[in-house]
Amino acid sequence: MLEIDLIEKCKNNDRKSQMRLYDMYCDAMFCIAMRYVKSTDDAQDVMQEAFIKAFQKLNQFKAEVTFGAWLKRIVINKCLDFLKSKHQLQVSIEETNIQLADDSDWSVDEEIDVSEVKKAIETLPEKYKYVVMLYLIEGYDHEEISQILEISNSTSRTHLLRGKQKLKSLLKEKEYGKRY
Structure with a gap:
């Protein structure tokens, strides 16, 4: 059965189809x-x-993006809502010194692997960490990030630039720590 057919059945409250769709995406x-x-x-x-x-709002799914991308956005928004409710997410709203970020250069030393980058991201200040994660790991652009985090587009760019600088600094410290 095609995914679109499965989604149509889910829209009609078919529980077996909902379970199949859940099984496809839960992991x-x-x-x-x-x-x-x-x-x-x-x-x-x-x-x-x-x-x-997602199942409650399935009628709003218009297949402009894949179902997985649509669901992923719901999951991320629920995660951020959860963190806000636990006071673990406090993104500063606007910054007075706005800079535009050069998003293109994410190069790091070849000896640094993905797990080290992810660990370094976890140590970033909250306002940078979530912008970097949404941009680098989830693949969202600044317009999407600004909507998700309820910040301006320029604040998203600034937080990404500063987060990237901090991340590179952390990784550089780690690199020099290995050599001495």
Whole structure:
């Protein structure tokens, strides 16, 4: 059965189709939730809430993007809502010294692997960490990030620029730490 047919059945409240769609996406959505909330129990709760919302709002899905991309955005928004409710996400609204970020240069030393980059991202200040994660890991652009985090486009760019600078600095420290 094609995914679009499955989605149409889900729109008609077909529970078996909803379960099949859930099974298709639950592992990937759990991994996304874990990147943000860090606790297995919390990630499962957030993921469940996201699926419930997705099934409730399924009539709003217009297939302009893939279902997975649409669902991923719901999961990320639920994660950020969860973090806000726990006061773990406090993004400063506007910064007075706005700079435009050069998003193109993300190069690091070849000896640094992806797991080291992810660990370094986790140590970034909150206002930079979530912009960097949404941009670098999730693949959102500044317009999408600004909507998700409820910040301006220029603030998103500034936080990305500063987060990238901080990230490179952290990775450089790690690199020099290895050599001495």
